[in-house]
Amino acid sequence: xxxxxxxxxxxxxxxxxxxxxxxLPVGSEARKFLNLNLQNQHVGLRDYVGPxxxxxxxxxxxxxxxxxxxxxxxxxxLVQAWAEKHKGEVELFFINVDKKxxxxxxxxxVDENKIGGTVLLxxxxxxxxxxxxCDGNNCSVPTLYVIDSQGFIRFVSAGYEExxxxxxxxxxxxxxxxxxxxxxxxxxxxxxxxxxxxxxxVSLNHEELAKKYGISKDQLVQLLxxxxxxxxxxxxx
Numbered sequence: 001x002x003x004x005x006x007x008x009x010x011x012x013x014x015x016x017x018x019x020x021x022x023x024l025p026v027g028s029e030a031r032k033f034l035n036l037n038l039q040n041q042h043v044g045l046r047d048y049v050g051p052x053x054x055x056x057x058x059x060x061x062x063x064x065x066x067x068x069x070x071x072x073x074x075x076x077x078l079v080q081a082w083a084e085k086h087k088g089e090v091e092l093f094f095i096n097v098d099k100k101x102x103x104x105x106x107x108x109x110v111d112e113n114k115i116g117g118t119v120l121l122x123x124x125x126x127x128x129x130x131x132x133x134c135d136g137n138n139c140s141v142p143t144l145y146v147i148d149s150q151g152f153i154r155f156v157s158a159g160y161e162e163x164x165x166x167x168x169x170x171x172x173x174x175x176x177x178x179x180x181x182x183x184x185x186x187x188x189x190x191x192x193x194x195x196x197x198x199x200x201x202v203s204l205n206h207e208e209l210a211k212k213y214g215i216s217k218d219q220l221v222q223l224l225x226x227x228x229x230x231x232x233x234x235x236x237x
Contacts, residue, residue, distance in 0.1 A: 031130040035120040049151040062145040071160035092117035
């Protein structure tokens, strides 16, 4: 009964982007996330962007990747080298979308290839789905997002970009001191409502929520997945 009650809470007012939807466009609000790093510590976007940010940077770069992605192996060193040149100005997150069973391989890959920046684990693909990088078991990697200090997307790239093009784009969009003007609030579309709902959900203390309803973290994650599936069915997506 408690599980059903929690699922009802998650479904209330929920909206979902259609499967296979395009990547979030430039100018849209970035989706907040809270992921584990390789040291099993939680890292959240809200610490780096928006009015409550405690880490002051010009922009945050999200690079979604997997260990089986060959183009990722070409692009990641370029992104890492560029970010190292601008250390203190930007924050780089390499977000891995491999399954939980592959985490040993992910750790080994990071060590062997000396991956820098901050590697975040997204083995349930919650963040990747929020950014429309993954749909079911299909993920579009590498995918790169640049988010400004106000929390808005400045640049999006799907697929490997050559060094010259990538460096030029990052110079232009990740180092700009002038953020995109905050758009007027618009909650008339399912996508806009989903964005709002998503940012509310990731801000919750999931450990306290699981404890309150007497369920495990894995059960809570499954309920979130069930909520997503039910919402898609409700909207015929």
